[in-house]
Amino acid sequence: MPELLNLITDIDGVAVGHATDLTLGSGVTVIVFDEPAVASGTVLGGAPGGRDTGLLDPSMTVNAVDAFVLSGGSAFGLDAAGGVQAGLRELGRGFAVGPVRIPIVPQAILMDLLNGGDKDWGLHSPYRDMGYAAVKAATPGAFPLGTIGAGTGATTATFKGGLGSASAVSSVGDRVAAIVAVNALGSATIGDGPHFWAAPFEKDGEFGGLGMPVVTDHRMRLKGMNTPATTIGAVVTDAQLTKAEAHRLSLAGHDGFARALLPAHLPLDGDTVFAASTGRHRRDDMASLMELCHLATIVMARAIARGVYAATALPAEGAQKAWRDRYPDGH
Numbered sequence: 534m535p536e537l538l539n540l541i542t543d544i545d546g547v548a549v550g551h552a553t554d555l556t557l558g559s560g561v562t563v564i565v566f567d568e569p570a571v572a573s574g575t576v577l578g579g580a581p582g583g584r585d586t587g588l589l590d591p592s593m594t595v596n597a598v599d600a601f602v603l604s605g606g607s608a609f610g611l612d613a614a615g616g617v618q619a620g621l622r623e624l625g626r627g628f629a630v631g632p633v634r635i636p637i638v639p640q641a642i643l644m645d646l647l648n649g650g651d652k653d654w655g656l657h658s659p660y661r662d663m664g665y666a667a668v669k670a671a672t673p674g675a676f677p678l679g680t681i682g683a684g685t686g687a688t689t690a691t692f693k694g695g696l697g698s699a700s701a702v703s704s705v706g707d708r709v710a711a712i713v714a715v716n717a718l719g720s721a722t723i724g725d726g727p728h729f730w731a732a733p734f735e736k737d738g739e740f741g742g743l744g745m746p747v748v749t750d751h752r753m754r755l756k757g758m759n760t761p762a763t764t765i766g767a768v769v770t771d772a773q774l775t776k777a778e779a780h781r782l783s784l785a786g787h788d789g790f791a792r793a794l795l796p797a798h799l800p801l802d803g804d805t806v807f808a809a810s811t812g813r814h815r816r817d818d819m820a821s822l823m824e825l826c827h828l829a830t831i832v833m834a835r836a837i838a839r840g841v842y843a844a845t846a847l848p849a850e851g852a853q854k855a856w857r858d859r860y861p862d863g864h
Contacts (some may be wrong), residue, residue, distance in 0.1 A: 539739065541710040543700040544769050546570075546811045549712065550671030551682030551696075552663035558607035558650015561613045562682030562696060563638075563667040564712060564767055565621075569597035569628075573780035574639065577787050578804030580761045582607060584614045584640040589807070591777040595637060601624045601767050601807045602640035602664060603683035603714050609658040610642040615662025615717050620829025640804040641765035643716040645686030649849035679843030683714035683765065689794075689841060690720040690754040693855040694764075695843040697840025699739070699832045703772075707814050711786060711832040713766030715840040718757070719786045719796045722841070724750030726753050727860045731793040731838040734831045740842035741863050753796060753856060763803030763840075764790060766836065768829045774810035778822055783808035785826035806833070 537543045546567040553560040578863040584602075590594045602617050604610035621627060627634030646652055665680065676698075678684075684696025694717065700710035715721060722729055728746045729735070735742065755763065760816040768786040785807035792795040798804050808829075816822070844857045 535783055537700060538675050539700050540676065540698045541700065541769055543710050544708050544771050544811060545813060547769055548671040548673045549676050550667040552666040553681050553685050555685065555848055556651050557659065558648045558686040558849060559645050560682045560685035561663040561667045562603045562714065562797055563617050563672050564601040564739055565668060566599060566811060567672045569599055570811050571774055571776055572598040572807065572809040573776050573783055574807040575783045575787060575807065576781065576805045577798045578763060578802035579800035581803035581805055582611065583644040583805060584611050585637065586639055589639055591780045595628060596685055596776055598637045598639055598809065600638045602638050603765050604642050604660060605645040605683055605686045606642060606658060606660050607642055607644045610660045611640060612658050612660040613664030614638050614640040616661040617668045622670035639807060643683065643687060643714055643763040643765055644761045648686045648688055649847060649852045650686055659660055680845045683838055687714050687716035688756060688853045689715060689717045690756045691722050691834065692841055693844040693846050694855045695840040695844030696835040699835035699839060701828045703821065703828060705821055707770060707772035707821060707825060709768065709770040709825050709828045709832060711768045711836040713764060713833060713836045715764050715837050716762055717764045717794045718755050718762035718799050718802050719794050719800050720754045721794055721837055727864055729838040730795055731834040734834045736835065739835065740838040743864055755824040756846065759814050761801045763833040764794065765805045766833065767807040767809065768833060769809045770825055771811050771813045771818045772811040772821065772825055773814060776782060779808045779810055780828060782829050786833045788830040789837065793834040793837035
């Protein structure tokens with residue numbers, strides 16, 4: 534069995550692709566499933582933006598998706614899903630309606646329009662082309678974290694945000710993993726220091742191994758009282774789930790937000806978590822589902838911290854400093 538990469542691509546049948554534009558200060562990330570994956574999702578932030586998220590409700594007819602799309606660009610970024618659909622349509626993917634196939638690609642967007650990048654793109658936004666480029670670039674295996682794809686323009690209250698991922702294996706061998714673009718209104722770090730709220734869940738020093746500070750500063754830190762922000766991500770497992778069980782897994786992913794970001798799920802956050810099952814490991818018992826939910830919380834928390842830890846500042850005047858800028862020696 535291949536060595537785990539601590540990434541969402543540790544789930545067999547999952548590929549990830551990015552499109553990144555550092556001048557624009559934005560990007561797109563796509564999570565592509567080799568075969569349609571049973572999927573659901575939940576929105577708990579007060580200011581969300583998304584496309585085809587309604588079909589993820591467990592009561593809706595379509596049961597599976599071809600891909601998830603995470604994008605910058607706020608509402609302009611919703612064009613990215615069209616590009617992803619175009620790329621998947623070329624491959625003959627999609628939900629069959631008579632002789633027509635329609636790729637099912639739910640999308641969530643984050644607000645990165647105020648990060649200092651050049652957003653003067655003219656008549657049409659670049660996100661459709663970026664979505665197409667991201668799906669064409671999708672591959673299994675290793676991919677970088679931080680200022681890439683949907684995490685390119687992400688920020689938080691204290692440090693540059695970014696794209697993070699993490700994975701885990703259950704006691705019966707089921708894999709579960711998260712991917713997230715951390716663009717929080719609040720903070721992933723404690724007070725004014727280098728420590729991460731997700732520190733109790735850290736594995737193998739993946740975001741510095743600093744542990745918790747002696748004194749914990751709980752004061753609220755926000756990047757603005759009137760600034761929309763959104764952390765968006767997905768949890769995927771190879772264990773067999775129903776659509777209702779995938780919905781429950783997405784809620785557990787939100788618990789990871791609450792353990793890695795303070796505060797989370799605010800009125801101006803658009804916090805969204807998708808969830809999917811590739812179904813390659815059979816299961817039908819409650820105990821395994823409960824463990825998957827437990828691990829979904831943990832991998833999401835770890836992924837959030839990894840995204841901030843790996844980020845680098847945008848090459849723009851006044852761009853937010855990254856964690857690594859302030860702590861180049863790791864503490």
